[in-house]
Amino acid sequence: MEDTQMIIENNNLAETDEIADLLSSLPKEKSWRSGYVYRYQGFWYPEKQIPALIAFQKHFLAQKTDTILVTMPKSGTTWLKALAFSIMNRAKYTPSCSPLNSVNPHDLVPFLACGLYANNQLPDLSTFPSPRMFATHVAYPSLPDSIKNSGCRIVYLCRNPFDNFISLWHFLSEARPERLGPLLLEEAFDSFCNGLGGFGPFFDHVLGYWRESLERPEEVLFLTYEDMKEDINSQMKRLAEFLGCPFSLEEEADGVVEGISKLCSFSNLKDKEINKTGKSLGNLENKILFRRGEVGGWTNYLTPEMVDRLNKIMEQKLAGSGLKFKTG
Secondary structure, X not given: OHHHHHHHHHHHHHHHHHHHHHHHHOOEEEOXXXXXXXXXXXXXXXXXXXXXXXXXXXHOOOOOOOXXXXXXXXXXHHHHHHHHHHHHOOOOOOHHHOHHHOOOHHHHOOEHHHHHOOXXXXXXXXXXXXXXXXXXXXXXXXXOHHHHHOOOEEEEEEOOHHHHHHHHXXXXXXXXXXXXXXXXXXXXXXXXXXXXXXXXOHHHHHHHHHHHHHHOOOOEEEEEHHHHHHOHHHHHHHHHHHOOOOOOHHHHHOOHHHHHHHHOOHHHHHOOHHHHHOEEOOXXXXXXXXXXXXXXXXXXXXXXXXXXXXXXXXXXXXXOOOOOOOOO
């Protein structure tokens, strides 16, 4: 037993040394929150995320029945988790008895690299009942091969870059240690435009999943925050169809779609006690996950010069892709 424990400890030490060597070789920049972000496989990840990402890539074995929810941070992640969970489990839970009434969506649909594989954990996911549902912020090139090759479903939700940036700036301003002082809007915007920030560059992340959705529409569904805000019921029907559990005509007539939409609405979730006082996601206060949830709020913050700069980047990055954003 002691020999086995020593082998495990030696392996852990060897992996720690490998991670340290890897980090020392990677480009790094100051993080918006604290510490540094490192450019790994073409994208910027917080320091703690690198070992978790590597463990996720090495050990996660996708099943064909899995659903992986993917977003950039502050693109509607909490909303998507609530909707997807409720749609998939509607035979088990009506809105009045849904776990969402007392549990934050992040505790119902766990993150992979950011959660289950964080802090040197190697979870046994074979015990999760099928069909399993997980979430990640990881860019498409860095997904484990098992996700890409298993035929499992990937749902990607994106938000226009203007609102995404402002939401991210507010969120990280709240999460940032006070000793670092305020996160200046101008500095954060410059970093965002340069592709920095956790899991960026923004446009590379979005385009990776956009192209996959065009090539493999039966396996990758691409949703936009703006379309969901504009017509949530039709987008929910798309999502349910993609997840293999379409709403029946009887369900539609009985108001099931509207019931789930109301349950998962921003105002309803924000008003739950768990989301006012509870914590999730590595001890983050749930209340900072819910700010305004609107489209076009960026107009109150960005100068004409900022708007022009980001518009030019967007035009260049999206040229020829067929992807367009609604910005307000």
